[in-house]
Amino acid sequence: PSILVLHGPNLNLLGQREPGIYGTVTLAEINQCLQQEAQAHQLAVSFLQSNTEGVLVDAIHSAQDQSQGIILNAGAYTHTSIAIRDAIAAVGLPTVEVHLSNIYRRETFRHHSYIAPVVLGQISGFGADSYILGLQALIRHLRQTKQ
Ligand code: DQA
Secondary structure, eight states: OEEEEEEOTTGGGTTTSOHHHHOSOOHHHHHHHHHHHHHHTTOEEEEEEOSOHHHHHHHHHHHHHHOSEEEEEOGGGGGTOHHHHHHHHHHOOOEEEEESSOGGGSOGGGSOOSSGGGSSEEEESSTTHHHHHHHHHHHHHHHHHOO
């Protein structure tokens, strides 16, 4: 059983990108923490970062066979992408939406998420911890729904 962690556009620049908003932690460090957390629960985790919408859509499609759940930070595509939302809805895998920043205390264009209506829930505003909290929530959901 494995969990897919998907990072959208510009998240490869974490650590140097607007540190006042996103902090100084790098994507590699976030992935390492997630790896440790998953391992503590005897779960495998795989990671993908892409700046390209279609690559993220393809990864969601592939997850249907390869993964039991998804952690998704779609970055700016959160606010624009009906294609990513439709992909999540199409595969039907339990998905947790995460954001480093609290999107509701930022610009109004960030207040709307196309992703939110098709996910289990959203965690926003806790920096890198949003990912860990999201993973814990997904694992608890998977354990509760396991038959
Ligand atoms: C983000 C929030 C988005 O509004 C922004 O476009 C990002 C990162 C976050 O993690 O806080 O790229 O998803």
